[in-house]
Amino acid sequence: MGRIGIVSAMHEELRTLLAQMPDEAPVVRGGRRFWLGHLEGHEVVVVLSGIGKVAAATTATLLCAEFGVERALLTGTAGGLAPGVAVGDVVVADALLQHDMDASPLFPRHEVPLYGTDRFAADAAMSTQVERAAQTMLAGAKVHRGLVVSGDRFVASAEESAALRERLPAALAVEMEGAALAQVCHDFGVPFAVVRTISDRADAIAHVDFVRFVEEVASRYTLSIVREWLAAA
Numbered sequence: 001m002g003r004i005g006i007v008s009a010m011h012e013e014l015r016t017l018l019a020q021m022p023d024e025a026p027v028v029r030g031g032r033r034f035w036l037g038h039l040e041g042h043e044v045v046v047v048l049s050g051i052g053k054v055a056a057a058t059t060a061t062l063l064c065a066e067f068g069v070e071r072a073l074l075t076g077t078a079g080g081l082a083p084g085v086a087v088g089d090v091v092v093a094d095a096l097l098q099h100d101m102d103a104s105p106l107f108p109r110h111e112v113p114l115y116g117t118d119r120f121a122a123d124a125a126m127s128t129q130v131e132r133a134a135q136t137m138l139a140g141a142k143v144h145r146g147l148v149v150s151g152d153r154f155v156a157s158a159e160e161s162a163a164l165r166e167r168l169p170a171a172l173a174v175e176m177e178g179a180a181l182a183q184v185c186h187d188f189g190v191p192f193a194v195v196r197t198i199s200d201r202a203d204a205i206a207h208v209d210f211v212r213f214v215e216e217v218a219s220r221y222t223l224s225i226v227r228e229w230l231a232a233a
Contacts, residue, residue: 001042001070001071001233002043002069002070002071003043003044003045003067003068003069003070004042004043004044004045004069004070004071004072004073004230005044005045005046005047005060005063005064005067005069005071005072005073005190006039006044006045006046006047006072006073006075006226007046007047007048007049007056007059007060007063007072007073007074007075007177007181008046008047008048008049008075008076008222009048009049009051009074009075009076009077009175009177010048010076010077010214010218010219011048012214012215012218012219013075013076013214013218013219013222013223014035014046014047014048015219016219016220016222016223017039017046017222017223017226018035018046020039020223020227021035021037021038021039021044021046022037022038023037023038024036024037024046025037029062029066030058030059030062032047032048032050032058032059032062033047033048034046034047034062034063034067035047036067039226039227039230040227040230040231041230042230042233044230045063045067045069047059047062047063049074049076049177049181050177051176051177052152052176052177053098053150053151053152053176053177053179053180054152054180055177056074056176056177056178056180056181057180057181057183057184059181060072060180060181060184060185061184061188064184064185064188064190065188069190070190070191071123071126071190071191071192071193072181072185072190072191072192072193073126073130073192073193073194073195073226073229074177074178074181074192074193074194074195075195075196075222075225075226076175076177076196076197076218076222077175077196077197077198077199077210077213077214077218078091078148078173078174078175078196078197078198078199079155079161079173079174079175079198079199079200079201080172080173080198080200080201081149081161081164081165081168081171081172081173081174082144082146082165082171082172082173084144085144085172085173085198086142086198086201087198087199087200087201087213088140088141088197088198088217089141089142089143089144089197089198090134090138090141090142090143090144090195090196090197090198090221090225091143091144091145091146091148091172091173091195091196091198092122092127092130092131092134092143092144092145092193092194092195093122093127093145093146093147093148093178093182093193093194093195093196094121094122094124094127094145094146094147095119095120095121095122095146095147095148095182096119096120096122096147096148096149096150096178096179096181096182096183096194097110097118097119097120097147097148097149097150097168097171097179098110098112098118098149098150098151098179098180099149099150099151099164099167099168099171099174100151100152100153101118110168112183115183119147119179120179120182120183120185120186122182122192122193122194123191123192123193125191126191126192126193127145127193129193129229129232129233130193130195130225130229131143131145132232133224133225133226133228133229133232134195134221134225134228136228137224137225137227137228138221138224138225141221144172144173146170146171146172147168147170147171147172148171148172148173148174148175148178148179148194148196149164149168149171149173149174149175149179150174150175150176150177150178150179150180151174151176152176153176154176155174161174161201173196173198175196178194178196181194182194195222195225197217197218197221197222199213199214199217199218
């Protein structure tokens with residue numbers, strides 16, 4: 001499969017993955033610590049994405065340009081938007097869109113200028129493999145597949161969540177990094193997938209027990225999905 005970049009959104013996820021890597025070695029680039037080693041027999045580079053689109057784009061660019069990854073997987077949490085996407089569910093993206101991109105009237109709202117599109121498709125085969133890994137390892141969780149939207153704000157009110165649902169009815173979940181990584185991977189021609197555990201419903205209680213959820217649920221989900229995906233690859 002070649003070298004694989006695994007991008008974790010949270011420190012807790014990173015620690016869980018590193019604990020399973022027998023030979024991890026840190027390399028610092030651009031103020032970020034990239035961990036090189038092996039997981040389930042595959043050569044991997046594991047790194048924190050950073051928070052927000054700029055941080056995620058810088059991290060993804062370094063993965064592609066400095067470390068030559070041939071595939072990239074972004075893990076983390078997200079707020080559920082669509083009805084039926086509940087806390088504890090898993091969403092695998094089939095496309096990513098920036099919900100705060102707005103260069104109108106020069107370009108249609110959400111369209112990324114000069115790209116002629118408002119969304120970037122995840123690699124279909126890779127996403128299907130990740131979806132199957134989630135279904136295999138997380139028997140008690142519901143796994144969804146569809147549009148994930150990203151923006152540089154933590155959506156934490158019922159009003160904002162409702163506005164996103166009205167404007168982007170196909171969106172399953174909202175987070176802060178995926179669309180940036182997607183655009184960079186598109187530019188470099190690197191296949192990618194994004195998998196998110198739903199930690200909240202993107203409303204006024206989105207922050208409640210978030211760290212505990214990441215430690216007790218999301219990190220465990222991430223490790224299970226990543227290991228199963230790599231083992232089956």
